[in-house]
Amino acid sequence: MVRNVAIIGTGMTKFGEHWEKSLRDLIAEAGAKAVDDAGISGKDIQAIYGGTMSAGRLNGQEHIGALIADTLGLNPLPSTRIEAACASGGVALREAYLMIAGGHYDVVVAGGAEKMTDVYTEQASLALGGAADQEWEAFFGATFPALYALLARRHMYEYGTTEEQMARVSVVNHHNAALNPLAQYPYPITVDDVMKSAPIAEPLKLLDCSPLTDGAAAVVLASEDFAKKMCQEPVWIKSSAQASDTLPLHDRRLVTAIDASVLAGKQALERAKLKHKDISVLEVHDCFSIAGIIAVEDLGFTRKGEGGKAFEEGVFDLGSDVSINTSGGLKACGHPVGATGIKQAVEVTLQLQGKAGKRQVDAEYGMTHNVGGSGATVVVHTYGRDV
Amino acid sequence: MVRNVAIIGTGMTKFGEHWEKSLRDLIAEAGAKAVDDAGISGKDIQAIYGGTMSAGRLNGQEHIGALIADTLGLNPLPSTRIEAACASGGVALREAYLMIAGGHYDVVVAGGAEKMTDVYTEQASLALGGAADQEWEAFFGATFPALYALLARRHMYEYGTTEEQMARVSVVNHHNAALNPLAQYPYPITVDDVMKSAPIAEPLKLLDCSPLTDGAAAVVLASEDFAKKMCQEPVWIKSSAQASDTLPLHDRRLVTAIDASVLAGKQALERAKLKHKDISVLEVHDCFSIAGIIAVEDLGFTRKGEGGKAFEEGVFDLGSDVSINTSGGLKACGHPVGATGIKQAVEVTLQLQGKAGKRQVDAEYGMTHNVGGSGATVVVHTYGRDV
Numbered sequence A, B: 001m002v003r004n005v006a007i008i009g010t011g012m013t014k015f016g017e018h019w020e021k022s023l024r025d026l027i028a029e030a031g032a033k034a035v036d037d038a039g040i041s042g043k044d045i046q047a048i049y050g051g052t053m054s055a056g057r058l059n060g061q062e063h064i065g066a067l068i069a070d071t072l073g074l075n076p077l078p079s080t081r082i083e084a085a086c087a088s089g090g091v092a093l094r095e096a097y098l099m100i101a102g103g104h105y106d107v108v109v110a111g112g113a114e115k116m117t118d119v120y121t122e123q124a125s126l127a128l129g130g131a132a133d134q135e136w137e138a139f140f141g142a143t144f145p146a147l148y149a150l151l152a153r154r155h156m157y158e159y160g161t162t163e164e165q166m167a168r169v170s171v172v173n174h175h176n177a178a179l180n181p182l183a184q185y186p187y188p189i190t191v192d193d194v195m196k197s198a199p200i201a202e203p204l205k206l207l208d209c210s211p212l213t214d215g216a217a218a219v220v221l222a223s224e225d226f227a228k229k230m231c232q233e234p235v236w237i238k239s240s241a242q243a244s245d246t247l248p249l250h251d252r253r254l255v256t257a258i259d260a261s262v263l264a265g266k267q268a269l270e271r272a273k274l275k276h277k278d279i280s281v282l283e284v285h286d287c288f289s290i291a292g293i294i295a296v297e298d299l300g301f302t303r304k305g306e307g308g309k310a311f312e313e314g315v316f317d318l319g320s321d322v323s324i325n326t327s328g329g330l331k332a333c334g335h336p337v338g339a340t341g342i343k344q345a346v347e348v349t350l351q352l353q354g355k356a357g358k359r360q361v362d363a364e365y366g367m368t369h370n371v372g373g374s375g376a377t378v379v380v381h382t383y384g385r386d387v
Helices: A023-038 A056-058 A064-071 A088-101 A121-129 A144-159 A163-177 A191-196 A226-228 A257-274 A289-298 A305-314 A328-335 A336-355 B023-040 B053-057 B064-071 B087-101 B120-130 B144-159 B163-177 B192-196 B224-230 B259-270 B289-298 B307-312 B329-333 B337-351
Strands: A005-012 A047-051 A079-083 A107-114 A199-201 A215-223 A236-245 A279-283 A365-372 A377-384 B005-012 B046-050 B079-083 B107-114 B199-201 B215-223 B237-245 B279-283 B365-372 B375-384
Touching: A005 A023, A005 A088, A005 A226, A005 A336, A023 A064, A023 A107, A023 A191, A023 A215, A047 A121, A047 A336, A047 B064, A047 B120, A056 A107, A056 A121, A056 B053, A064 A079, A064 A257, A064 B237, A088 A107, A088 A336, A088 A365, A088 A377, A088 B064, A088 B087, A121 A144, A144 A199, A144 A289, A163 A191, A163 A289, A163 A305, A163 A328, A163 B005, A199 A377, A215 A226, A226 B237, A236 A257, A236 A336, A257 A289, A257 A365, A279 A336, A289 A305, A289 A328, A289 A365, A305 A328, A305 A365, A328 A365, A328 B365, A336 A365, A336 A377, A377 B023, B005 B046, B005 B087, B005 B337, B023 B064, B023 B107, B023 B215, B046 B064, B046 B087, B046 B237, B046 B337, B053 B120, B064 B079, B087 B107, B087 B365, B087 B375, B107 B337, B120 B144, B144 B199, B144 B289, B163 B192, B163 B237, B163 B289, B163 B307, B163 B329, B192 B237, B215 B224, B215 B337, B237 B259, B237 B337, B259 B365, B259 B375, B279 B337, B289 B307, B289 B375, B337 B365, B337 B375
Parallel strands: A047 A079, A047 A107, A279 A365, B046 B079, B046 B107, B279 B365
Antiparallel strands: A005 A215, A005 A236, A079 B079, A107 A215, A236 A377, A365 A377, B005 B215, B005 B237, B107 B215, B237 B375, B365 B375
């Protein structure tokens, strides 16, 4: 009953600090690139889903679905904003996918955007705090680095994970970002650089943390009939899974894993009938280095507690059996919150199409893993070159 | 291919100023009532869609999908927030409807909530301005009453609509609200009361304007098989349509109509194979009295320019051929922004189930009309007692 769905076009802005561009400008650029890449015209498109976390607090603008349709000249199409904190983009992708899979539309644009540098850093930090539990966490002063620092400390205590192992996550991300012309920080760093960077929320240091970023990304999704007609190299979305967990950390079963990642990852593989060894390219949600370690464990690419060791041993380096964050990840490609989940899909699509330039790896199947807040929303997608 | 979908349970809080309740409390109350009314248990539910406009600015809380799932004890279900300004609730309903219609789920909860009184009125007004165009309207000082005052002035100029006719919209709403125990302002007013109320943005006066409101509403949607098994009096969603228009007013074809309402209204009737005369109960988005007049014209329940006269002549009074805003509308039942679109669905469901108490009318089919901002998003649904 569920129809096949492909990505037939991708587009994104450079991620970084865009002082001369507005949220609108970023949306226009990414959207136009994706539509152009798909080789379609506006009249082919039937609906739009856009992910943005906090445009209200960062830009004074809500009603983002309407903003997108207007900006792209796509009125009167239905255009809908999804907000799921840092998973906004991934959930927007899922909505677009399910709409085509369910037979409602044949061509849908899914996008994500965030313009974070138009406010002072403290205001941006407060806005990001809205992804946590306002009443039980943010109100008491917890920022996101503070919350993930709790996860890191416990992971170190339980499994002996070291600060140097966490640093390796950032090193891998920067290595890959250096090969990605659209990355915010396209240069390599060393474990020593991370260890000597300023403490943010111990044990997390500056270079363990993803940055504030402006950026947008978009993909064009199409039904099988449309995709086969219009696209030489469609990338098929093999599965989609979304799960939730308690908003505050203190209600969780434990803090060394994100249960919603475990469940969504398992469902995504099962629904696609794929195994771990099939996945060669994987974008994980490394908002902090410890999040990258927990992600590979939760998704089952290492045993529990062995994520730090695996990163240290180079298991996830570019060109290995499973190359992680070939885009540079949140850490080094940048993290314009609502755009991140879509950028992950863009990166995996480029890899499967053989268009990833200097960071190209050999891959038949890929996966993206997008986390909201400290794990209260997780959305996982798998992708393949075969329908 | 599209499956039939029914509303099998409804719930809402009293609309008003809930000084003793948080956004979470409101969500818990409405959600629990809807699930209880449906006679199902949490394990029957497969997904959640929630509409909220500006919880980030009003409550410091984003990640509302996660908040809802956590609050209702429904982890690890996928739970997704929709934001479409004042149409957030209606679009959340549409997403839930399309997911069941497309075969992805059998039982979905759609809800909406807004807690607006925890900030100063000026802050709430600025947050609501985020539904307009921040760069081209709100930045220059335009508030929502100011934007709708422009529509009113032009409508008066083009069609001879009078302030007294607009006042009649508020009179109708208050008449009905007086019969609705959950309304924010459950008492009648007169045209004279409206005319003597304080000017807000001329020609709009205080009693032409919907208020700031705290509240939440929820409905349980189900597939045909589930609905017929579990529910004695399902109300079927006959159709759903959503359209967009330019975000700022100055780019519109004209300001005496909302084109997205015209299109969505037309599509909704066509898709349901219904005619205007079939609709006996109609909830329109009367954020301001002029919006009620424009709505009945755009939706085709009067000829263009004759909406004011129709309200004056009592065409839309309770018990007429088409009773408008039996709930009391945004004006008098209240307008907790994200909840409004869901409250409209609750009201029409109660009317079609014969459960609307003192405001009960005789109706076979109903319609809801939910507008975001000044009309950049419009979503229309139709409902019936027959599948």
